[in-house]
Amino acid sequence: MLASRSGRARRDLVGTLVGMPSLTLSGPRRPALAQMLEYAFRPETQVQRNIVRYGHAHWMKGLLGPILATASPEHAKRVFAADPDTFETFAAVSLKGVFGPRAVIVTHGPEHKRQRKLLTPPLHGPRLRAFGEQMREVAVEHVSRLRTGQRFLAHELTTEFTLDVILRTVFGVSASSELRAILLGMLEGFSPLAVFMPQIQRPWFPPWRRFLAARAAFEAALDRLIAERRRTKDDARSDVLSLLLAVRYDDGSAMDDDEIHQQLLTMLIAGHETTAITLAWVLDYALRRPAVLARLEGEARSASDAEAMAKLPFTGAVIDETMRIAPIVTDVPRVTRMPFEIEPGFVLEKGTPIIVLIEGIHRDPTIYPDPSTFRPERFLEKKFSPTEFLPFGGGHRRCLGAAFSEHEGRIFLATLLSRVELETVSPTPSKRVRRNVTMGPDDGVPLRVKRVLV
Ligand code: HEM
Numbered sequence: 410m411l412a413s414r415s416g417r418a419r420r421d422l423v424g425t426l427v428g429m430p431s432l433t434l435s436g437p438r439r440p441a442l443a444q445m446l447e448y449a450f451r452p453e454t455q456v457q458r459n460i461v462r463y464g465h466a467h468w469m470k471g472l473l474g475p476i477l478a479t480a481s482p483e484h485a486k487r488v489f490a491a492d493p494d495t496f497e498t499f500a501a502v503s504l505k506g507v508f509g510p511r512a513v514i515v516t517h518g519p520e521h522k523r524q525r526k527l528l529t530p531p532l533h534g535p536r537l538r539a540f541g542e543q544m545r546e547v548a549v550e551h552v553s554r555l556r557t558g559q560r561f562l563a564h565e566l567t568t569e570f571t572l573d574v575i576l577r578t579v580f581g582v583s584a585s586s587e588l589r590a591i592l593l594g595m596l597e598g599f600s601p602l603a604v605f606m607p608q609i610q611r612p613w614f615p616p617w618r619r620f621l622a623a624r625a626a627f628e629a630a631l632d633r634l635i636a637e638r639r640r641t642k643d644d645a646r647s648d649v650l651s652l653l654l655a656v657r658y659d660d661g662s663a664m665d666d667d668e669i670h671q672q673l674l675t676m677l678i679a680g681h682e683t684t685a686i687t688l689a690w691v692l693d694y695a696l697r698r699p700a701v702l703a704r705l706e707g708e709a710r711s712a713s714d715a716e717a718m719a720k721l722p723f724t725g726a727v728i729d730e731t732m733r734i735a736p737i738v739t740d741v742p743r744v745t746r747m748p749f750e751i752e753p754g755f756v757l758e759k760g761t762p763i764i765v766l767i768e769g770i771h772r773d774p775t776i777y778p779d780p781s782t783f784r785p786e787r788f789l790e791k792k793f794s795p796t797e798f799l800p801f802g803g804g805h806r807r808c809l810g811a812a813f814s815e816h817e818g819r820i821f822l823a824t825l826l827s828r829v830e831l832e833t834v835s836p837t838p839s840k841r842v843r844r845n846v847t848m849g850p851d852d853g854v855p856l857r858v859k860r861v862l863v
Contacts, residue, residue, distance in 0.1 A: 493517070679809075690839075
C-alpha cells in the first residue's frame with residue numbers, strides 16, 4: 410500500500426520529503442489547531458475521513474509542523490523493524506517532566522535498550538505466571554463485595570482492581586498500604602494536559618503544582634519501602650520492585666533509587682488506567698451481546714485457577730476484539746533522528762514526526778471484513794500480524810506491559826463472570842471520549858448485578 414497519489418498535493422507539506430520520486434502526499438488544509446483538537450476528541454471520524462480523502466498515508470498539520478499519519482501496515486512494518494537509533498521519543502520533553510529523564514518511556518537509543526533488558530523479565534514468562542494467583546486474589550476481593558441488585562460503574566470497579574494489582578505485583582504491598590492513598594492522590598491530581606503541553610509544566614499552573622507535591626510524597630513513600638526491602642532482604646519476594654533492587658546491568662551496576670522511582674512511576678501511570686478502561690469496554694460490548702456473554706460465562710465457569718483463566722481462548726478473543734474496535738491509545742508516535750525510508754524511494758527527513766494510526770489499521774476492511782461489527786471469533790479464526798493488530802504499539806518500544814495486561818484481563822473477567830451475573834443499565838452503548846492520553850467510555854459503563862452466584 411502506497412501513499413495516496415490522489416487528492417490535492419500540498420507543496421508546503423510535500424516539501425519536507427527528501428528525494429521524493431513520483432509519489433505525492435496530501436492532507437487536510439484546515440488549521441493545525443482544528444486538526445489537533447479533532448484528532449484529540451473525535452479520532453475515529455477524522456482518521457476515517459482523512460483515509461478516504463487523502464489515502465492511507467497523509468500529512469496532518471501539527472502545532473509544531475507537519476506530521477506523517479499512516480494507516481498502512483507496510484509502513485508500520487518498516488517503522489517497527491527500523492534500527493532503534495532511527496527514532497527519538499515523541500514528545501520527550503513533556504514525558505520527561507512527568508516521568509523523569511531516565512524513565513524507559515522517555516529514553517531512547519542505547520540507554521533505552523539497556524533499560525528494557527532489565528525491565529522485561531519481571532513482566533514476562535515465569536514471573537508473570539507467578540503473578541497470576543495474586544491477580545486472581547485481588548479480583549476475588551473486589552468481586553466478592555458486589556451484592557445482588559447493586560448498581561455500579563464498571564470503570565470504577567476495574568480501576569480499583571488494576572490499581573490493587575499494581576500495588577501487589579509491582580510494589581509488593583497490600584491494598585491497605587500507605588502507598589495506595591498516595592498513589593490515588595497522585596493519579597487524581599494528574600492533569601492529562603501536562604502530557605501534551607510541556608509549557609504548562611510550571612509552578613504557576615495549580616494542577617502541575619499538585620502533581621509535583623503528590624509525586625514527592627510518592628517518592629518519599631517509595632524510599633521507605635526500598636529501605637525496608639533492603640533491611641529485610643527476602644529472596645522469595647517476586648514483586649517488580651524487589652526484582653529491580655536485585656538485578657544488575659551488564660556492567661555489574663545496580664539500578665539506583667532515582668531510576669527505580671521513575672520506572673515504577675511509569676509502570677503505574679502507563680499500566681493502570683489502560684487496562685482498567687479496556688476491561689470496562691469489554692463489559693460494555695459483551696453485556697450487550699447475549700451470545701458473546703453466554704460463551705464468556707461458560708468459559709469463565711470452566712476455569713478453576715489463575716493459570717487456566719489466563720489461557721481462556723474466547724475471553725482473550727473478546728479482549729482483543731475490544732482493543733481492535735475501541736483502541737485505548739489511538740496511534741504509535743515516533744520522530745525520525747535521521748533520514749528514514751518509509752517505503753522504497755520515499756524518504757522522510759530528520760526530525761519528521763510519524764504517527765502509525767492504530768485507529769485506521771484496526772478499521773481497515775481489507776484486514777478486518779465488516780470492521781464496525783464486534784465479532785471476537787475473528788481472533789480465533791486468524792492470527793493477525795503485529796502490524797495488523799497493534800493496540801500495544803510495536804517494535805523496540807512495544808508496550809512492556811502487554812502480556813501482563815492480557816493475563817490480568819483474562820483473570821479478572823473469568824473471576825467476575827464466574828461469580829456474578831451482570832446486566833447493563835444504560836440502553837445505549839457508552840460513547841468513546843478522550844479521558845487522558847487514552848480513549849475511554851464517557852459514562853464509566855453503568856451496570857447492575859442481577860445475581861450473585863458464589
Ligand atoms: C490494555 C492495556 C495497555 C495498553 C493498550 C497499552 C498501550 C501501550 C502503547 C500503545 C504503548 C506505546 C508503544 C509504542 O510506542 O510502540 C505503551 C508503552 C508502554 N507501556 Fe503499555 N499499555 C497497556 C498496559 C500496560 C501495563 C499493564 C504496563 C505495565 C505494567 C504498561 C507499561 C508500558 C511501558 C513501560 C511503556 C513504555 C515502553 C517504551 O517506551 O519502551 N502498559 N503501552
